[in-house]
Amino acid sequence: MKSNLTFVEKGTRFLVNYSALIVLAVLIVVFGTLSPSAFFSLNNLQNIFVQASPGGVVALALTITMIVGEFDLSVGYMASLAGLLVFGFMVNHHDSFILSVFYSLGATSLLGLISGLIVSRLKVNAFIGTLGIGFVAVGIVYSFSNGALITGKTPHIVDTLGLGSIIKIQNLTLLWICCIAILWVVTERTPLGVHMRAIGGQARAAELVGLPVAKIRMWAFVCSAFLAGFGGIMLSMRLGSGQPNAGNGYLLDGFSATFLGRGFYRAGEFSVPGTVVGALILQVGYNGLAIIGMPTAAKYYFSGGTLVVALALGTIAGSYHFKLNDRKRKK
Amino acid sequence: MLAKNKNTRRMISACTAVIAAMGLSAGVTSQSQATTKTLGLIIFNGQDTFSQLAEKGILAAAKTNGWTVKTVDVAGSVDGANSAIQNFVSAKVNAIIATVVASTSLKSGLAQATKAGIPVVSQSGGLAPGIAGNVTSVNDVSNAAPLLDMAKVMGGKGRVLAFTFKPGLPCLLRENTLDSVMSKYPNITVTKSELPSDGHAAYAASTTAAWLQTNASYSGNLAVWACYDDPAVAAISSITASGKKAFVYGYNGSADALAAIKAGTMKGTVFFDPIATGKATFAAVLTSLKAGKKANLGTIAAPFTLITSANVATLLP
Amino acid sequence: MNSMTELILQLKNVSKKYVGLTALHPSDLDLYSGEILVILGSNGAGKSTLLKLMCGAESSDSGEVIFLGAQQKHWSVATSRSLGVEVVHQELAVVGELNPIENLYLGRELVVHKRWWPFLARRVMRKEGSDLLRSLGAQLSSLKGKTVELSGGQRQAVAIARAVGWGEKLIILDEPTAALGIAETAEVEQMIRTLRGRGLAVVLVTHRLDQAKNLADRVAVVRQGRIVGNFLKADIEVGKLAILITGEESASVV
Secondary structure, eight states: OOOOOOHHHHHHHHHHHTHHHHHHHHHHHHHHHHSHHHHTSHHHHHHHHHHHHHHHHHHHHHHHHHHTTOOOTTHHHHHHHHHHHHHIIIIISOOOHHHHHHHHHHHHHHHHHHHHIIIIISOOOHHHHHHHHHHHHHHHHHHHHTTOOBOOOOOHHHHHHHHOEETTEEHHHHHHHHHHHHHHHHHHHSHHHHHHHHHHHOHHHHHHTTOOHHHHHHHHHHHHHHHHHHHHHHHHHHHTSBOTTTTTTHHHHHHHHHHHGGGSSSTTSOOHHHHHHHHHHHHHHHHHHHHTTOOHHHHHHHHHHHHHHHHHHHHHHHHHHHHHHHHHHHO | OOOOSHHHHHHHHHHHHHHHHHHHHHHHOOOOOOOSOEEEEEESOTTSHHHHHHHHHHHHHHHHTTOEEEEEEOTTOHHHHHHHHHHHHHTTOSEEEEESSOGGGOHHHHHHHHHHTOOEEEESSOOOTTEEEEEESOOHHHHHHHHHHHHHHTTTOEEEEEEEOTTSHHHHHHHHHHHHHHTTOTTEEEEEEEOOSSOHHHHHHHHHHHHHHHTTTOOSOEEEEESSHHHHHHHHHHHHHHTOOOEEEEEEOOHHHHHHHHHTSOOEEEEEOHHHHHHHHHHHHHHHHHHOTTOOOEEEEOOEEEEOTTTGGGTOO | OOTTOOEEEEEEEEEEEETTEEEEEEEEEEEETTEEEEEEOOTTSSHHHHHHHHHTSSOOSSSEEEETTEEOSSOOHHHHHHTTEEEEOSSOSSOTTSOHHHHHTTTSOOEEEOSSSEEEOHHHHHHHHHHHHHHTTOOOSOSSSOGGGSOHHHHHHHHHHHHHHHOSSEEEEESTTTTOOHHHHHHHHHHHHHHHHTTOEEEEEESOHHHHHHHOSEEEEEETTEEEEEEEGGGOOHHHHHHHHHOOTTOOOO
16 A cells, blocks of 8 residues: 655645644643643643543443434533432432432433433434423433532542542543543444444445434434533533522534544544544643633634634545545546 | 544544644743732623623722732523633633522532632622622612512502513512411412513513403502512503503612603602612622632622602612 | 256235235245346336345245245245345445444354353354355455445345355345445356356345346346246347337337
């Protein structure tokens, strides 16, 4: 597989395949230059990772559905629901931590199963189906707590998970890393992962070779809801309370991270490592802007700007591959 | 042989790039030391009029004392508020003010601020471990003032539509006061409506219209109470449109509410001087710094006035 | 046909009716190993119905399907596939986003069981997959890039190779060169000859007379839901075929 590309072409290809990583590196250099002592302190690096962790898990949830060619608008609400429920069970019902987590994730997984059935079996558009289930999740939040935050005495493990760390790495970050590792193995190193990508690529072709398209899509929604709930629980550990709408904002950040991720690992496609880089880009940006003391408006310019850039890069990466191959073919 | 395939190579290059970028930028610059003191200010809801004015008060007080202020509007995100505190700690500010956001939800942020010895003063967010003091206009007396006036003008009987918002602490406390005050008026029926997480005004307007519709044939006293002014003011248009009469009450004394009271479409609100509250909050910061690490100022009350048609002229020319 | 020839699939008196439309009148067709059978016909003549009956995508309203001498009561895609029948579909043969190796093994990946979960045996698949492609004479520019980045001919080669990898008895190709240029068509035609050389029964559905003439050991012409002609190689005349396809004496032959 010799490539007969010119230097410029090689350079362009590098830019396209690694665009997200380049953006991340540029951000690190810029903020590091502007405020080296604050930005590069161990404490701040820990902060960046721990702040990215709950949302990073929710972004992974979204990525799973995106890989199979669907999407899940309910992830933010699912995160809020699980985060609220876990405190509700611990504080109001005095359940153990493990049991509370089990109930909360059970609830979101069940809702995910319903989304999955609605979308994959009843063929309802994912946009409508998952939005509907998301509202159901909000409804459960309000009937469970009347919209109030839940706080009170909780088992010790909540503080340990939310605030503790092992060898300088915060526990929440470790949980994120575990999710990344497991999902990377499943999506990149198992037959299921190949099947998921095949379904996301060309569902009809996947069906013709006998893959259980509807079933895999359905389980993707369950997995997404489970992960979103897990991210929500991590968030509530971080907040020290169950908040009825704390996770809602993760939907949009999750989308940004997922799309930014198309500029890394599998250029032009969604992938677990790509989403991780995407989530870090957002968090480094938010953190850096806060540290150098930029006005609030800057954060929104950054959010909006990165989303647009992410989409543009993804599209460029996709179309660039075609052009390159046109050239190859003509040779 | 190190990089066996494309993806492994990408992972390795990812790590290399990040480490290289860190090293590069760490090398090219040197530390700079701030001479003036810096305040980290967290605005929970920058679209709220009271928050905007309180921010003005804080900024003015900080300027007088020669402080610089870094402001972050977290747009209602508690997670964002925690991150903001942590980022302020990284940026080595001297003190932090968190407005409105419930202090009990700032666990990881407060943990870091405490560890770094940076005092966090809350404005209207309540007390929690790690909060040096809470400056609040929300207390039982001010909460009850419009409710008592409402019960009086209704003659102790009628129907009330109450807009509540549990995620906001002042609203939650006022709702508690609503419950306790109204329990003494058995002839007043209260219908609660919880405001959604956003779009309060539109929600209040449409809910009021619907509520008036269901009470179209009711001839007794009607009133609309909201835990802050904006939904109350939004309800007025629906009341006017329906042709029914209803007493409208709110809190904060926003410009819109004061104008409505002057016009006679709104019955009452509680006025907190937001700028004075902001200044008081900054004063609490200075006090807590003087008090040192173990500063515990508790709840600091900000003054209030119940505004009705009788005294609105003192605020509006 | 040589002495090794074996009767693979027999369609006896099969037919298919859809609501208000007879797609195929009762017909007979036999498929032999080591033989390329070309099915010719214009659009809507009943070619694809015949193809679906062969692979079990549709069940016949009448008659019987006999595979290697055994009557098949439930002839479905799953059954036919398990017995070594593979179809190369015209459009959706491969998933563009996957690489050629992933496409070759899609749905039947080789795995290493690591106690709790099956992992892809990536190295084995790459080795065996590239051997298979090479043995069929397919030259791919890359085995690691996305399949969509390959040329049309190379993509078709991947699709055919997959069919060969799993179809041990019968390969059915639906218009495999419809979207290809001259050079690429020649490559794919060469691959099809290789399949015959391996002793497989090959069915090629096409509307190109020249291709039929080039490749076929036998030609079946379908028109208006009937098999109107069944010729051995020696009897193939392009002019005669054209008339059978269109049903008109004056049909022009290109």
